[in-house]
Amino acid sequence: MSDPILRTENLTKEFGKLVAVDDVTLDVERGEFRSLIGPNGAGKTTTFNLLTGALRPTRGTVTFNGENVTALPPHERVRRGLGRSFQITNVFSGLTVRENVRLAAQAAREGGFTPVEEYLRRSDAFNDVNEHTDRVLDRSGLLGRGDEPADVLAYGDKRRLEIAIVLATDPDMVLLDEPTAGMSAEETRATMDLIDEVLSDRTLLLIEHDIDLVMRVSDRITVLHRGEVLAEGTPEAVSEDPEVREAYFGGVEA
Amino acid sequence: MSVASAVAEQVLNGLVVGMVYVLLAAGLSIIFGVMDVINFAHGELFALGAYFAFAIAGPLGGAGFWVALVVAPLLVGVVGMGIERLTVKRLYGRDPLYHILLTFGLVLIINDLITSVWGKSAQPFPVPSVLDQPVALFGFNYSLYNYGIIVFGSALALGTWLLLNRTRFGMIIRAGSEDREMVRTLGINIDRYYTLTFGFGAALAGVAGIVLGAYQNVSPTMGSSVIIPAFVIVVLGGLGSFRGAVVGGLFVGLVQTFARTYTPFLEGLIVFLLMIAVLVVKPTGLFGTSVGAGDHHDGALLHGSGGGVLSAETRAKLGYAGVGALLIVPLLAEVTGVTYSVTLLEDILIWALFALSLDLVLGYAGLVSLGHTLFYGVGAYASVLTLMHVSPSVFVALVVAVAVCAAIAWGVGYLSIRVSGVFFAMITLGFAELFYNAVFKFDFTGGSDGLFGVDAFYGLAGLGIDPGEFTVPLGPFVLDGGVVQYYFLLAVVVGSYLLARRLIRAPFGSVLQSIRESEERASFIGYDVTAYKRRAFVVSGGLAGLAGGLFAANNGYVAPSFLHWINSGEVIVMTVLGGMGTLYGPMLGAGVFVAAEDVLSSYIDQWQLVIGVLFVLFVIFVPRGLVSLPQTVADHPIFESAVGDRVGEQAGVTDPEVDRHE
Numbered sequence: 001m002s003d004p005i006l007r008t009e010n011l012t013k014e015f016g017k018l019v020a021v022d023d024v025t026l027d028v029e030r031g032e033f034r035s036l037i038g039p040n041g042a043g044k045t046t047t048f049n050l051l052t053g054a055l056r057p058t059r060g061t062v063t064f065n066g067e068n069v070t071a072l073p074p075h076e077r078v079r080r081g082l083g084r085s086f087q088i089t090n091v092f093s094g095l096t097v098r099e100n101v102r103l104a105a106q107a108a109r110e111g112g113f114t115p116v117e118e119y120l121r122r123s124d125a126f127n128d129v130n131e132h133t134d135r136v137l138d139r140s141g142l143l144g145r146g147d148e149p150a151d152v153l154a155y156g157d158k159r160r161l162e163i164a165i166v167l168a169t170d171p172d173m174v175l176l177d178e179p180t181a182g183m184s185a186e187e188t189r190a191t192m193d194l195i196d197e198v199l200s201d202r203t204l205l206l207i208e209h210d211i212d213l214v215m216r217v218s219d220r221i222t223v224l225h226r227g228e229v230l231a232e233g234t235p236e237a238v239s240e241d242p243e244v245r246e247a248y249f250g251g252v253e254a
Numbered sequence: 255m256s257v258a259s260a261v262a263e264q265v266l267n268g269l270v271v272g273m274v275y276v277l278l279a280a281g282l283s284i285i286f287g288v289m290d291v292i293n294f295a296h297g298e299l300f301a302l303g304a305y306f307a308f309a310i311a312g313p314l315g316g317a318g319f320w321v322a323l324v325v326a327p328l329l330v331g332v333v334g335m336g337i338e339r340l341t342v343k344r345l346y347g348r349d350p351l352y353h354i355l356l357t358f359g360l361v362l363i364i365n366d367l368i369t370s371v372w373g374k375s376a377q378p379f380p381v382p383s384v385l386d387q388p389v390a391l392f393g394f395n396y397s398l399y400n401y402g403i404i405v406f407g408s409a410l411a412l413g414t415w416l417l418l419n420r421t422r423f424g425m426i427i428r429a430g431s432e433d434r435e436m437v438r439t440l441g442i443n444i445d446r447y448y449t450l451t452f453g454f455g456a457a458l459a460g461v462a463g464i465v466l467g468a469y470q471n472v473s474p475t476m477g478s479s480v481i482i483p484a485f486v487i488v489v490l491g492g493l494g495s496f497r498g499a500v501v502g503g504l505f506v507g508l509v510q511t512f513a514r515t516y517t518p519f520l521e522g523l524i525v526f527l528l529m530i531a532v533l534v535v536k537p538t539g540l541f542g543t544s545v546g547a548g549d550h551h552d553g554a555l556l557h558g559s560g561g562g563v564l565s566a567e568t569r570a571k572l573g574y575a576g577v578g579a580l581l582i583v584p585l586l587a588e589v590t591g592v593t594y595s596v597t598l599l600e601d602i603l604i605w606a607l608f609a610l611s612l613d614l615v616l617g618y619a620g621l622v623s624l625g626h627t628l629f630y631g632v633g634a635y636a637s638v639l640t641l642m643h644v645s646p647s648v649f650v651a652l653v654v655a656v657a658v659c660a661a662i663a664w665g666v667g668y669l670s671i672r673v674s675g676v677f678f679a680m681i682t683l684g685f686a687e688l689f690y691n692a693v694f695k696f697d698f699t700g701g702s703d704g705l706f707g708v709d710a711f712y713g714l715a716g717l718g719i720d721p722g723e724f725t726v727p728l729g730p731f732v733l734d735g736g737v738v739q740y741y742f743l744l745a746v747v748v749g750s751y752l753l754a755r756r757l758i759r760a761p762f763g764s765v766l767q768s769i770r771e772s773e774e775r776a777s778f779i780g781y782d783v784t785a786y787k788r789r790a791f792v793v794s795g796g797l798a799g800l801a802g803g804l805f806a807a808n809n810g811y812v813a814p815s816f817l818h819w820i821n822s823g824e825v826i827v828m829t830v831l832g833g834m835g836t837l838y839g840p841m842l843g844a845g846v847f848v849a850a851e852d853v854l855s856s857y858i859d860q861w862q863l864v865i866g867v868l869f870v871l872f873v874i875f876v877p878r879g880l881v882s883l884p885q886t887v888a889d890h891p892i893f894e895s896a897v898g899d900r901v902g903e904q905a906g907v908t909d910p911e912v913d914r915h916e
Contacts, residue, residue: 052778073777073782074777074778075777075778075780075781075782075783076782078777078778078779078780079780083778084778086775086778090772090774090775091772091775092767092768092771092772092775092776093771093772094767094770094771095767095768095771099764102764103764103765103768103776103779104779104780106761106764106765107765107779107780107781108779108780113761117760117761118760118761118762119756119757119760119761119762120756120757120760121760121761122759122760123759123760123761123763123764126761165775165779168779169779169780
């Protein structure tokens with residue numbers, strides 16, 4: 001019944017005496033939209049960095065698609081199908097929109113390149129990469145803007161490009177780091193629609209502190225509190241959990 | 255003298271030299287820690303201190319030294335503040351590379367000023383007679399002046415520590431080094447403190463210069479001889495760490511002194527070996543706190559761009575025209591008798607190739623290699639040694655040169671590319687200095703003389719051309735072997751450019767460009783950033799080795815000066831001058847630089863000064879290089895408002911339509 005695409009076991013990260021992530025065990029099912037929420041300081045970002053490979057855990061393991069990836073650097077995880085988006089759009093701003101996407105498609109090319117291809121052929125001479133690039137541009141609504149430099153794109157289109165780059169690496173699973181941070185309600189909706197439109201056939205793990213947003217979009221929610229998993233379940237179940245209510249709405253708002 | 259007192263004397267000598275290093279490194283380290291500025295001109299400020307004191311003390315006689323000891327550092331401090339205000343200040347927020355470049359220009363300026371005022375030769379600077387006598391302490395005689403240096407240096411170091419840690423001034427500059435925006439937000443005029451800090455660091459260098467000047471003598475080269483060890487100390491101790499500067503300075507002083515006496519072979523090598531060892535084990539240096547120093551700088555490297563000025567076709571046509579002109583020069587030279595122009599062009603071609611090689615790492619992989627002459631020099635040595643011992647064929651020699659340099663680049667890259675930014679720069683500088691000092695030590699490299707009198711055969715297995723016997727009559731003129739060398743060189747340089755361009759346009763090059771745009775993003779779409787950088791470094795090292803090998807084969811000699819750090823500085827200057835990240839820009843920069851140097855040096859004595867000033871102006875006002883000059887002018891606010899909206903709106907957009915309007 002269970003086919004977890006991503007699994008962490010006893011994942012722990014200590015910074016000196018501070019235990020940022022404490023014994024987190026997590027199963028994300030293939031195809032689900034999972035959210036990881038928690039108040040500030042709950043360990044969300046650290047967990048995210050442990051999953052992407054930006055940080056190495058003090059203890060515990062990360063398993064992706066049945067393979068132990070705990071010791072792998074970020075690019076190796078991406079190559080195995082674990083993509084990520086950035087909170088602040090992080091595109092290659094000096095390059096064109098097409099080149100941004102093409103680079104990601106090139107990285108994901110089936111079978112890689114022979115040395116002659118890699119060093120001596122023109123980078124735009126690979127039909128399979130170009131076709132993949134066009135498909136991704138088309139799907140993310142950027143086909144008409146391929147030749148524009150990325151840095152002149154409007155904010156919303158930059159966001160689109162950000163997602164398009166992730167899509168072009170052809171990930172099985174995408175980690176989304178607060179993709180709507182700092183956005184107005186309208187921008188937030190547009191971004192979530194875009195993610196839904198472009199990435200809905202992938203497994204998604206959303207790191208987010210906006211609880212309303214999470215309730216709306218997630219299949220299941222994991223609540224982190226002080227580095228530990230406090231609760232896990234459907235949005236309804238989690239929102240009714242007394243412990244979550246205490247942790248999340250405790251204090252003034254209770 | 256007993257063994258114990260001999261050792262004690264060595265320890266004291268080491269401490270004397272160490273104190274001078276402490277004062278130098280402390281200033282350097284404070285300036286770096288607070289402003290992220292790598293001040294190459296620090297050595298020249300050191301020399302300036304010595305010369306100011308020399309000028310003040312001379313006419314005043316007996317008490318002159320004491321007046322000079324107070325006044326000269328203050329003067330150097332004022333010079334330092336002037337430098338900060340007028341030049342360094344304009345570059346805050348840019349990548350530290352630009353400070354390296356700027357202060358490299360300042361080295362040329364200050365050094366030339368010193369030689370034009372005080373002459374080229376070393377001059378004695380007598381120690382005051384009160385101190386110029388031995389004293390007997392702990393059972394043996396030792397110079398009172400040297401004791402004085404140790405005591406005075408310790409007091410100054412302690413005073414500096416107190417200033418940094420116990421005063422408001424120190425608190426503000428320490429806070430500023432953590433987060434300058436935060437300090438600014440608190441309503442503190444941090445810019446004023448930067449100026450003061452720079453002046454203070456310069457004054458410390460001035461004191462060190464006086465102390466050492468009286469210990470040895472004053473000479474125009476005293477600055478360039480201490481600057482590299484001073485950098486090593488700062489890196490060894492941890493960039494920006496005052497404690498590191500003190501411990502590192504004393505340690506290096508002691509190690510150098512002991513090495514000179516007990517292991518002369520290691521003198522000049524051991525310091526660099528130590529630095530490399532420390533950085534490999536602990537990249538932040540002994541007392542460095544975070545690798546952050548090299549990572550968090552907010553400015554990016556500014557790349558040249560040919561777009562927006564000339565269309566690709568125009569540039570291609572200019573390229574063909576240029577190569578065409580280069581093809582007919584030897585014939586014209588023969589006809590007109592100006593054969594000297596061919597020699598100059600050969601020089602330019604070699605440097606153009608060298609600059610091209612640097613551009614691959616600097617302009618495309620964002621790696622500031624401060625020791626690129628390592629590959630140029632090693633390529634030259636490898637080429638000459640091959641011609642002497644293996645084969646007279648220039649082809650074999652060049653293949654060996656390229657292979658050896660690529661292998662060394664792989665090794666150096668393996669050790670250093672993990673550590674980023676400033677540390678990479680310092681490690682490459684360290685390796686270059688290591689090799690520079692090493693070639694003096696061995697017989698097979700010809701020691702300080704180098705190797706000369708080598709003839710190259712332009713062919714393989716007996717089939718080919720021997721330039722020594724080559725003559726082609728051409729009407730009333732005769733073309734000799736020099737022509738063969740010239741055309742071979744031209745072919746190799748043009749071929750290397752085409753190869754480099756191919757690499758950059760291939761998938762490999764596109765990844766390098768993505769790394770230059772955003773390293774983090776490149777790694778999160780699946781590229782092994784470190785591996786790509788290392789490969790670029792290997793290619794670059796190989797090409798630089800080719801440049802060195804060509805020069806050595808053409809001219810039939812090699813000398814240690816091929817490995818001198820000044821070459822590394824010059825090739826960076828050429829690359830930036832032309833416009834990095836364009837491949838052809840740096841080659842153009844090499845042409846302009848070498849030609850300017852040649853013309854200026856034949857007409858005026860102070861040509862270094864002129865080049866230095868031009869270069870400083872360039873770094874400040876035209877950081878994107880010659881190839882972007884028209885665009886830079888068009889983007890300038892003054893010009894923009896004059897021309898109106900038409901150009902302003904379109905600036906930066908590489909639309910062919912716009913090109914024509916501009």
